[in-house]
Amino acid sequence: MLPLCLIEYLYLRDIDSNPNKTMKQIERASIVRIVSDLIKADGIIDTREIEFLDVLREKYAITKEDEAFAESCTFAKALETISYFNEETKHLLMNDFNQVAMSDNYCAKEEALLLTSLRLLLTLKATNDISVFSVDTSIITFENSQILYLESEYNNTVNEQMRLSYREICSEVRLAGFELVYLPKVSEHYCSIIEADLLRIAEFLYPKVSTERLHVIIKQMQNLSTESFCNNQLATKLSIKELRTINPSFLIKIGESTVSDKRMSNFLLVEIEDNPLYSIRKIMDLFSENYHNLGLNYIQESNGRFIFTGYYKQIFDILMLRKGVRSAVVLDPLRERIYFPEADVKIEKIHRREKALYALFVLESASGGINFNKPQTPKQMDRYEKRMKAVMRKYQLIYSMFGGEKGKAPNIEIPEIRLPMISLLKKQISKLSDVLYHAEDYMIQRNMYGNYAVNIPTSLCCCCGFEKIDIQPISDSEEWMKISAL
Numbered sequence: 001m002l003p004l005c006l007i008e009y010l011y012l013r014d015i016d017s018n019p020n021k022t023m024k025q026i027e028r029a030s031i032v033r034i035v036s037d038l039i040k041a042d043g044i045i046d047t048r049e050i051e052f053l054d055v056l057r058e059k060y061a062i063t064k065e066d067e068a069f070a071e072s073c074t075f076a077k078a079l080e081t082i083s084y085f086n087e088e089t090k091h092l093l094m095n096d097f098n099q100v101a102m103s104d105n106y107c108a109k110e111e112a113l114l115l116t117s118l119r120l121l122l123t124l125k126a127t128n129d130i131s132v133f134s135v136d137t138s139i140i141t142f143e144n145s146q147i148l149y150l151e152s153e154y155n156n157t158v159n160e161q162m163r164l165s166y167r168e169i170c171s172e173v174r175l176a177g178f179e180l181v182y183l184p185k186v187s188e189h190y191c192s193i194i195e196a197d198l199l200r201i202a203e204f205l206y207p208k209v210s211t212e213r214l215h216v217i218i219k220q221m222q223n224l225s226t227e228s229f230c231n232n233q234l235a236t237k238l239s240i241k242e243l244r245t246i247n248p249s250f251l252i253k254i255g256e257s258t259v260s261d262k263r264m265s266n267f268l269l270v271e272i273e274d275n276p277l278y279s280i281r282k283i284m285d286l287f288s289e290n291y292h293n294l295g296l297n298y299i300q301e302s303n304g305r306f307i308f309t310g311y312y313k314q315i316f317d318i319l320m321l322r323k324g325v326r327s328a329v330v331l332d333p334l335r336e337r338i339y340f341p342e343a344d345v346k347i348e349k350i351h352r353r354e355k356a357l358y359a360l361f362v363l364e365s366a367s368g369g370i371n372f373n374k375p376q377t378p379k380q381m382d383r384y385e386k387r388m389k390a391v392m393r394k395y396q397l398i399y400s401m402f403g404g405e406k407g408k409a410p411n412i413e414i415p416e417i418r419l420p421m422i423s424l425l426k427k428q429i430s431k432l433s434d435v436l437y438h439a440e441d442y443m444i445q446r447n448m449y450g451n452y453a454v455n456i457p458t459s460l461c462c463c464c465g466f467e468k469i470d471i472q473p474i475s476d477s478e479e480w481m482k483i484s485a486l
Contacts, residue, residue, distance in 0.1 A: 011311035025069055027085075028062050029076035031093065034118070035264075037257050038100045052103040056096060064157065074134035075257050075266045079121055087409040090122045101290070109177060112291035113254040117268045119286065128279070129249075129271040133242040134257065140238070140317060147173055148181045148251040149276070150243065150269075158248040158272055159184070159226075172277070176284040177291075178252075188225040195222075206320060213344035215469045216324035217319050220342075224315070236437055237324040240483045248272045250280060281314075313483040326437040330471055331480075332464040333358045333401035339447065340442075341471065343435045347428050351400040353410050354421050359398050360391075360412075361444050362454050362461050363474060365486055369453025372413070388413050395484050422452070 023386040035056060039049045056062065069090040070078075082093060097118055099348040120130050135142075149162060162169070173180045190198065195218060202214045209217075243251075252268045262302055262366045270278045327342035336356055339346035347358070364370050370391060375384050375456045392413065399409040412418045441455045454461075461474045 023060065025066055026073075026081055028060055028066040029070040029073050030062055030081040031056070032062055032067050032080070032182070033075060033078035033257070034097060035100050036070065037075055037255060038097060038111055038114055041114055041255055042111035044104075046104035048103045049100065049148075052100055056100075059096075059137075070258045071258075073254070074259050076132050076134040076262055079118065079132050083121055087123075089320075094118060094123050107290045109291050110255055112287055113252070114267075115290050116287045117254050117266075118284070120268070120270075122288075129247070131242065131269045132254070132266065133240075133269065134259070134264045134266050135240055136262055137256075138263050139323070140321060142253050142265045143313075144253055145177060146179045146181050146253070147247070147280070148225060148236075148244060149183070150251050151226050151248040152230050152235070152244065152246045154225070154227050155248045158276060161275045161277070165275070169277055169280050172280050172284055176287055178284075183224050183226045183229055183315075187222060190218075190221045190224075190248075202316075204258040205316075209320065209345050210343055212468050214343045216471075217316070217422075220319055221315070229315070232326055233318050234324060237318065239322060239324065242269065246271070248276070250276075250283070252283075322435050323362055324437040325435055326460075328460045328462045328471070329362060329442060329454075330462045330464050331474070333359070333398070333403075334464065334466065336402050338387075340432070340436060343432070345432055345435055347425070348431070350424060352399060352404050354425050356395060356399040356401050356404070356409070357412060357421050358425050358444065358454075359402075360395050362453060363394070363398075363480060365453040365456075366458045366461065366475070367375070367484075369447070369451035371449070371451045372415070372418070373450045387390060390486050394486055397486075399482050441457045 002102070007327075035053060039045060039053065045313075054485050055171075072314065085093070091230055095168050097115065100113055101107050107115070117132050120126055121132060121480060151158070153421075166182065166185065170180045174350060197220075198218050199211070199214060202209075203211070217399045230243055230246070234240045246269065249271045252266055252270070255266050257264045257266060270279060270283055273282075321347075325340070325343040330339050330341055331341060333355075336355065337346050338358055347355070361370065372388075375381050392409075392411070395412055396406040396409045398473065400423035402404045410417050410421075411420070422444050429439055429443050432442075433460060444452055445455055458475065459473065463474050463477050463480055464471050464472050474484075
């Protein structure tokens, strides 16, 4: 069965010099949105542009209601809508869009970017995958004039080509007035700066952020990979669903729109066809047909020089953003806390009994969790009691690590004691749902087999040593592994 959106637009059109005869409101509104964004792109509204808009209003029978409707339509949705027109209509519209951009006898860079995207999606027969999407950027601003290499899964061949052609690709984009952002190179840059200096700079830039979290962010910057940034930061934290599964591609910001009083950023995503250099040349050549750059963009990297502009700043800001963070959970008995370093939060208002219980489940989750259901047969009951004794012994040891006395540890075998503790932990973790990505995964949950466990990967289960930044996987801790083996 065809998608509803496709059924809606796949109908025969009576195309003549006046294609508005069969247009629906969404189609007329889409034209308005694109024309409006073209007029506003360079931040200057020329009377000649408004005069040409009047011509288009008459040509396409655009009403005030259509223009009001256009205010709630994104650039991406508008482009998707008119992409279902037949070829003749799309070429007619493309001619109109070009005239809008050139009605003041000058095509600005911002207008050229939009025209390039429109041509790629409407009139050019591209062999590679090309898409435009719009993202709500009310909470964070994306940089202009920069081209970001992205992939959701590491591609060895393309990355090797990127490394070999890096200087050539940089030259190509700079000639057109852009800057290439290849994250492995960004990571190399931060690795070239002494970590203590990075920390001092980061503390200056983000004075409200804890030193622990800054250490985590710096480590992330130094080990930055394209696929992890794409998956964990852009697709997950910023909820850009279009980037969840992509082949090696170039991402270019092509402008901004105001949609229902929200700031939306519009992006062009171009899949790399044969090799990155060939793909970028095609895009830059097309862009240069409408715009000729008068100056070069160039960010100079050097040892000890901290760049805090463009995507260098952008990456830091995204990593610092406390929203939808996929964090490790760190057991820190020495300081009597359980915290999430990437999110810079901890589980608040719980006693050591809950802390010890949560730590126990984190420890046991790697082996499937804990089942408290009593068996039916005497033989099974004997094994159950032995298992419960081991569980209680583990809990008592962890309870003492959090500052309690072993003999005063609550008996978690008793449901009336255990269940309210689990309920309190769920309640307090749920308060972190605005910060943590899928906060429910961090809660103690009972699965279909009756096992209680914390549903996060073992790689995210960590502990802290004497130093606050001394974080390691639980599986690497001799102390915690001894408890697990009981």
